[in-house]
Each structure stands twice: as structure tokens, then as C-alpha cells.
Amino acid sequence: MTTPEGAVEGGLDEPTGLEPEQGSLELSGPDDDWQLSDWESATAAVLRKSRRMSDEDADSLVWDKLTRTTLDDIPVAPLGTRSLLDDLVTAGRPARSGDWDVRAHLAAGPEKLGNEALLVDLDGGVTSVWLEADAGTDLAVLLEGVLLDLAPVVLDAPSAPVAVAEAFLAHAGGTGLAAGTNLGASATATDADLVAVARLALERGLLGVVVDGTRVHDRGASDAQELGWSMAAAARVLRVLTAAGMSVDEAAGLVELRYAVTDEQFASIAKLRAARRLWARVLQLSGATTGVGAEPQRVHAVTSRPMMSRYDPWVNMLRTTVAAFAAGVGGADSVTVLPFDAPLGRPDVFGRRIARNTSHLLIDESHVAHVADPAGGSYAVEKLTDDLALAAWEVLGRLDTPEGPDESALEEMVAGVVARRDQQVATRERPLTGLTEFPNLGETLPEREPYDGWQGVRSYGEAFEALRDEPPAAPVFLATLGPVAAHTARATFATNLLAAGGVAVDVAGPTSGPDDVVAVHSGQRVVCLAGADATYDEWGQAAAEALRAAGATHVVVAGKAREWSDDSCATGLDALAFLTRTRKALQ
Structure with missing residues (x-):
């Protein structure tokens, strides 16, 4: 018996005569050896049957027939292939490892009712809260029983950012606030308010600024426009804070980016990946020594408001589930699933429970968060990420001014996208299930208390909802x-x-x-x-x-x-x- 180095004493000889030649082992049979031309032929047969191609058309025409164009004029091929990544440098890969932060949103309203909703959410597995407030909000009542050292709070107080931030810190007292707590100054706040909140955040070691791309998404902006605007707004934050004496690194460390995700899952995945690439480039050009490369960036994804419908609102559960999946795959650090009944009024207990449980199902049952960057290496996603980042960078160039984003230029750009989207909805090229497709005239809509949570939102199905009204x-x-x-x-x-x-x-x-x-x-x-x-x-x-x-x-x-x-x-x-x-x- 031979005993080569590493062999187990007393073991059997290796059957060297049965070993295949190195590199000759085939894991697939002849019937599994498909080429791109085979796919073209099979696809062309389907298109000919549906009369979208003639018998005289070459099979390769399927690429032209099935390639679609986004609202940013980015072509998306029907099949991802290796050639899509020729000369492409992959960047923007998610840095999150493990579960994402499940963040509940609470619109402004009666503090006692809000507190009850927050405590139920937190008891049900929510890990952070996003609060709308103003100078008159009684934070002591609203946050009674909320353990601020465990659950990060993100403030949203555009009318009084400094007063609300000070009131929140006064309420917290000497409590050590949870990592991720954000005093929430808007990137569009006045210079004075932005600096004041930033200094409060620095003193307590908190985040202080939110660059909220959903503001322009809600008005109808495309993905590239939302990304480009957010980068212009973030650049303005850096300018204001560094002019006030902070370093670029300190200013960048205060910022959290917020984006909308829709039921167009691949576009949403690519958007979040492109956002990381864009922000890293902005920081690099700004002279930052941190925030460039693979270190964490804070990205908060929110399921899209405009994609939701007031009619057949149960379909909103499907929309938000797909959007939340895209947020998780795209590497969002925090995910907010808006309740399915939010377009109808203030969400009730059931709507909020379904919203938070959507993330739990994706994390704990589907294990979406257990794989780092699951879309990484996908030809289609990597290509779309690159194309979207380039398109957004071009938008940034058109919007960026020393004072912040050029709002008039943005309005003109968004108007063009809104017109194109409206036409697609009108012709049902962009179908909205339950509204433009398969509507139910006999439905009884859930009744909800009116609130201001949907102001400024331009629903994709707005025109059809007006007819149904x-x-x-x-x-x-x-x-x-x-x-x-x-x-x-x-x-x-x-x-x-x-x-x-x-x-x-x-x-x-x-x-x-x-x-x-x-x-x-x-x-x-x-x-x-x-x-x-x-x-x-x-x-x-x-x-x-x-x-x-x-x-x-x-x-x-x-x-x-x-x-x-x-x-x-x-x-x-x-x-x-x-x-x-x-x-x-x-x-």
C-alpha cells in the first residue's frame, strides 16, 4: 500500500486509473450546450407567432424588438450577456452585511395616537423610527416609552429643524442615543439651520442631515434625475458646512441619503448601487479622506409613494413587497415600507403591521439579507448600474450650482419625464394593476382618517384616479x-x-x-x-x-x-x- 504525504494511515489506494484527465470533466451534457444564437432562434419563433416579426426577419432582430428604454433613455437589453461588461469598471457595490434596519414612518398627527403606533411598531420588530414633527410637537408624549438608546430616531421637521432637534436632545437628556440617530436637517434647509443642526449633531456624535431624493421622486422625477438632484443637494451641504468651519470628513459623516424604490426591481437595485458610486465620487472630488471606496455609506430606501394607488389598495402590498426586495438586494442600510393604505389616509394598525412584516418576511423567511450584494456580477444589473450612474452624473452637471440644485432646470426636466410617463400610463404601456388594468368597480375602499401624508405626491395613476373619483x-x-x-x-x-x-x-x-x-x-x-x-x-x-x-x-x-x-x-x-x-x- 502506498502512503503518499497527507494520506490517511490504513486507507485504500487512490484509484488513479479512474481519474479523468484534468480539465476534461463536463458538468453538462450535449443537450445543455446552448449558444446565444439558440436563444435568438427560440425567441424569434415566439415573436413570429405573435406577428411581431416576419418570416423574412433575421433572428437577431429580437434584440431590437425586446430592448426597452427607460425614462432616462437608457436601453435595457432583454438578456444580460458577458459583452455588456466589456470595458466596464464595477463600482458601487453594497457594503451592508446582515439584516437591514427596519424603519417605520410616522406622519405628523396627535402625539398620543402616534406614541401608541410607535410602541406597537417597536414591539413588532421595527428597529428605528422616522418621525415627522414641527415646533409644536410634544416629543415627551410622542416618545414616551421609546428606548432611545436602542431605537434610532430620524427627525423630519422641515418647518423648524433647529427647534425640533433641540427639543429632541432636551427630551433625551443624558441618554446615550442609538447609533444611526439623525437630527434630520434637510439638505434644502437654510444655511443657518443646516449649520446649527450639524453642530448639535457633532456635539452628540449623531447624524445630522438627510438628503431626501424622495422629494423629487414624489414630483415625478426619473431615477437619474432623483440621483442627480440628490448629489447636487449633498454637494451643497458639504459647501455650507465646510464654509462654517467643519472639515469635509466631518460634514460627510453627518449625511444620510434617502431614495425611493419602486416595483421596477432591477431599476431600483441599480439606483441604490449607483448612488453609492456617485456619492463616493463626490466625496473624492471634494477632498474627503473618508467616505471614498468600500467604507459604509448610509442609504435609506423608502417604497415609492407615486407607484401606489388609492383604488384596489391591496395591490399596494405587492408593489411594496417587490420594492422592499429591491431595496434589500440593492444594499439599503435602512428600509421603510409604507403601509398599503397610506394613500387613503392615516394608516391603521393592520396597514402598519403588514408594512413592517414585509421586511421581516424578506429577512427572516426569504433570507434576502443573508447574502452580501446578491445582484453583484449580474451582467444586466452591473450594466444598468453603470448606465444610471453616468446618466445621473450628467444630470448633476446640469443642476449643480454654488447655492444648490437649480430648481427651475429640475422642473423643466421633470416635466418632460412626467409627460412621457403619463403617456405610457394613458396607453397602458405602463399598466397599473387594479387601476388601468383589472379595475373593480364594485370594491368598497377601506375608510381612513384624513391626514397630510400624501401632499405633493403625483401618483402615476392620477388621471385615472380622478375619473374613478x-x-x-x-x-x-x-x-x-x-x-x-x-x-x-x-x-x-x-x-x-x-x-x-x-x-x-x-x-x-x-x-x-x-x-x-x-x-x-x-x-x-x-x-x-x-x-x-x-x-x-x-x-x-x-x-x-x-x-x-x-x-x-x-x-x-x-x-x-x-x-x-x-x-x-x-x-x-x-x-x-x-x-x-x-x-x-x-x-
Whole structure:
């Protein structure tokens, strides 16, 4: 028996004759050896079946057909490939290790009720709190029973930052405040307020400034615009504080960055990664000796307000779950999940519980936080991070002034993005489940106490919500032509489309001719014919004429327009414009 060095005494000889040649072991069989051309061919087959490509088109055309463009004009390929990272230097990787900080938001309101909500949140696993306050807020009542040495508090008092910070420190007394506590001066505060709060923070070893990108996100800004604005605002903080005698390192050490995350998960992951890269570069150019490279940056992610809807608010749970997942994967240090019912009014106990439990499910059951930078190395995410960082840097160049971000330039930029997004929503290219798609006119919305927590928020579905707020009294008569199997597809499409504008329908049911349709018509002024093309050709015009004779004044056809119709509805139309016309005809 041979006993080579390291072998176990008494063990068996290594079966050297059975060892494969080094480098020859294949872990996949011939059937698993796929090339990019195979993917192109399979994808092209699907697009040809759906008539998005012709038989004469080259398979490689799938890249043009499926590449989408973000609101920042960044192309996003349908498949991440190694070539995307050619000449790309990876930067902005998350530094957080372990669970993120679960941060609850509390809007301004009665202190006693707020205190009860905070204590329930903290008992339920929240690890920090974000408080809105003003000079009149009684912090002693609001924070009664809150262990400030364990739970960091982040203040949000734009109207009185110094007074609230002083009141908070007075309430804390000699208590050692938890790491992460932030006195919360806004990056847009006056120079005097910013310096005063910063000095209070330095004296107590706390954070003192929040650069809140959600302020411009709520107005409709794109990802690059939010990032670019935040960097311009943060640069202004550095200028103001260093002019007051602080070092760049001291000023940078006071700052926490806050960003919105949406249900577009890859874009949100890339946004948070790009933010770290951008802030590191700003600090480097500012002459900082800390904050550059891999050392921690403080990033707070908040689920987007504009993406949420007042109608079918239960869908907001799905939106915020995806957004929170993106925040965790993107490396956010703190994550705030806004309650699903927040657009309706002050969230109740159930809404707040679902919000905090979203993070717990992601951390404790899905183990999202147990992997450092899970998106790292993803071709698509690394490329999108780089593209977004470059786009944001260009926005920073346009907005940055010695006094801070150029607000007039920002407004012009945001207006352009809002117009593009509104058009995508109007045509349902950007669908909003429960609002523009699959609306439920029979739903009963939860009742919530009114509050100011949604002021200044421009909802993505604002125009459709306005239609739902004032539904027309009269329904549309849905003239279904032919048997159920022949009209179901278009009838369902028309019903959902009209419901998106708050318009109910009266359905004719199975019919075999104009007489059947007129027999169930009860005087509705607007009618919508829904059937197969062959049925339209056979007796659609006769049905339209019979309905006009019975009192209809506006005839819509589901599908392509016909010369005998007043309007039509089909996939790809401007749904908002169509619904506006239809509602006008119902008056």
C-alpha cells in the first residue's frame, strides 16, 4: 500500500486509473450546450407567432424588438450577456452585511395616537423610527416609552429643524442615543439651520442631515434625475458646512441619503448601487479622506409613494413587497415600507403591521439579507448600474450650482419625464394593476382618517384616479354580438377598459342578430359593440343602425374602427383620451 504525504494511515489506494484527465470533466451534457444564437432562434419563433416579426426577419432582430428604454433613455437589453461588461469598471457595490434596519414612518398627527403606533411598531420588530414633527410637537408624549438608546430616531421637521432637534436632545437628556440617530436637517434647509443642526449633531456624535431624493421622486422625477438632484443637494451641504468651519470628513459623516424604490426591481437595485458610486465620487472630488471606496455609506430606501394607488389598495402590498426586495438586494442600510393604505389616509394598525412584516418576511423567511450584494456580477444589473450612474452624473452637471440644485432646470426636466410617463400610463404601456388594468368597480375602499401624508405626491395613476373619483351615472350598453365564445375576448377587453374610467356596463349576453340586441337595450345613449370581425362584417352595421333607431347616440366598436361607428377601442389606444370622450358622450 502506498502512503503518499497527507494520506490517511490504513486507507485504500487512490484509484488513479479512474481519474479523468484534468480539465476534461463536463458538468453538462450535449443537450445543455446552448449558444446565444439558440436563444435568438427560440425567441424569434415566439415573436413570429405573435406577428411581431416576419418570416423574412433575421433572428437577431429580437434584440431590437425586446430592448426597452427607460425614462432616462437608457436601453435595457432583454438578456444580460458577458459583452455588456466589456470595458466596464464595477463600482458601487453594497457594503451592508446582515439584516437591514427596519424603519417605520410616522406622519405628523396627535402625539398620543402616534406614541401608541410607535410602541406597537417597536414591539413588532421595527428597529428605528422616522418621525415627522414641527415646533409644536410634544416629543415627551410622542416618545414616551421609546428606548432611545436602542431605537434610532430620524427627525423630519422641515418647518423648524433647529427647534425640533433641540427639543429632541432636551427630551433625551443624558441618554446615550442609538447609533444611526439623525437630527434630520434637510439638505434644502437654510444655511443657518443646516449649520446649527450639524453642530448639535457633532456635539452628540449623531447624524445630522438627510438628503431626501424622495422629494423629487414624489414630483415625478426619473431615477437619474432623483440621483442627480440628490448629489447636487449633498454637494451643497458639504459647501455650507465646510464654509462654517467643519472639515469635509466631518460634514460627510453627518449625511444620510434617502431614495425611493419602486416595483421596477432591477431599476431600483441599480439606483441604490449607483448612488453609492456617485456619492463616493463626490466625496473624492471634494477632498474627503473618508467616505471614498468600500467604507459604509448610509442609504435609506423608502417604497415609492407615486407607484401606489388609492383604488384596489391591496395591490399596494405587492408593489411594496417587490420594492422592499429591491431595496434589500440593492444594499439599503435602512428600509421603510409604507403601509398599503397610506394613500387613503392615516394608516391603521393592520396597514402598519403588514408594512413592517414585509421586511421581516424578506429577512427572516426569504433570507434576502443573508447574502452580501446578491445582484453583484449580474451582467444586466452591473450594466444598468453603470448606465444610471453616468446618466445621473450628467444630470448633476446640469443642476449643480454654488447655492444648490437649480430648481427651475429640475422642473423643466421633470416635466418632460412626467409627460412621457403619463403617456405610457394613458396607453397602458405602463399598466397599473387594479387601476388601468383589472379595475373593480364594485370594491368598497377601506375608510381612513384624513391626514397630510400624501401632499405633493403625483401618483402615476392620477388621471385615472380622478375619473374613478367621479363615475358617470349612466352605464354603457355592451352589445355583445354572437354566442359567448365569439364575443368574450372583446367584451372582456371593453369592460375592463371602461371600468378603468369608472364606467359600468350593461351586457346584452348571447345574441344571434340585431333584433336580439335591441330587445335587451333599455335606452342607453352610449353602446359598445363587441364581437368577432366576421360578425361585424355580417350584421354589425345592421345592429348599430337598429340601436341608433332605439335611442343610442354614440356607437363604439371593440376592435378596429368601422365606417358605421363613432369611436373604437383596441389594444394600444390612448385609453385616457378614449375614456374622456366616452364619458362626455354619456353626459
